[in-house]
């Protein structure tokens with residue numbers, strides 16, 4: 001799962017990327033600072049894992065993580081190659097969710113690529129580029145298969161998509177083999193000045209990169225108060241990550257056995273057998289059963305054996321669908337190629 005950070009130049013994309021992934025991508029007050037995309041993993045803040053660690057005191061622990069891609073700024077005409085547009089659009093094709101960053105701060109020293117800072121029309125500029133790029137690749141595909149009788153079905157789908165795109169609408173049908181940009185799920189992120197004064201007449205996740213940078217070392221409670229005072233989302237970067245996970249239907253499960261207590265991100269609806277493969281191929285190959293304890297039961301009885309005795313754990317087979325907050329202990333037959 002990849003989350004792409006998208007927007008006009010100089011709107012704070014790399015600054016948000018750095019806050020999310022705790023990295024050091026180049027940030028500067030000129031447009032197109034980012035040319036090659038920056039890729040990084042963001043640890044998923046997780047109060048449940050904090051609690052599990054506090055109780056079980058493991059030697060090591062690890063948060064689940066999600067990948068973010070900081071993509072170069074797009075400008076009007078990107079679909080025709082303006083500002084290296086085609087390359088940047090290809091980077092967007094790769095992601096599962098778009099964070100569309102909209103500038104809602106003044107700062108005359110930081111040039112804006114348009115004459116005015118207007119989040120509503122800035123939003124439309126980027127959306128239009130995505131639609132036009134989709135229109136172009138749809139038309140190209142249509143041209144290619146137009147005469148092929150055996151592909152009539154695909155052609156009909158593409159023609160209806162083209163009709164929607166030509167009207168500036170997000171296509172109602174998704175083609176199987178054509179990765180469109182306009183149909184990707186997105187979150188509008190308003191990067192607001194730190195006192196929340198700049199007008200942001202568009203709904204979205206309200207955050208201030210500047211404020212986040214200034215208060216990075218403050219206690220969480222104080223941070224929340226300051227954000228609230230400025231009319232921002234009280235949860236800041238953490239809330240943004242959580243919203244992104246929700247959009248992507250990602251849930252977390254936990255393993256507490258072995259060297260390391262870990263949180264794992266997984267798509268809602270995943271079988272425990274597939275999750276086992278994510279942990280280790282040997283665990284999947286030798287899968288026997290899973291013992292599952294939900295987080296709330298773990299809090300009341302934070303000991304697997306005791307929880308078993310109380311009947312709080314469930315024994316599940318490979319088809320079990322993992323639920324958010326499950327703590328999972330997988331019993332497996334060690335493989336023959338495994339040294340003991």
Ligand SMILES: Nc1nc2c(ncn2[C@@H]2O[C@H](COP(=O)(O)OP(=O)(O)OP(=O)(O)O)[C@@H](O)[C@H]2O)c(=O)[nH]1
Nearest residue numbers: 009010011012013014015028031032033034073210
């Ligand atoms: N005042 C203010 N400045 C900000 C804020 N967010 C980012 N900046 C500044 O805006 C400038 C551009 O920030 P970047 O993070 O490089 O923006 P970008 O969108 O990655 O820019 P490109 O890579 O050039 O497309 C830098 O000087 C940042 O310090 C903010 O919330 N308030």
Ligand SMILES: [Mg+2]
Nearest residue numbers: 013014033034
């Ligand atoms: Mg940048």
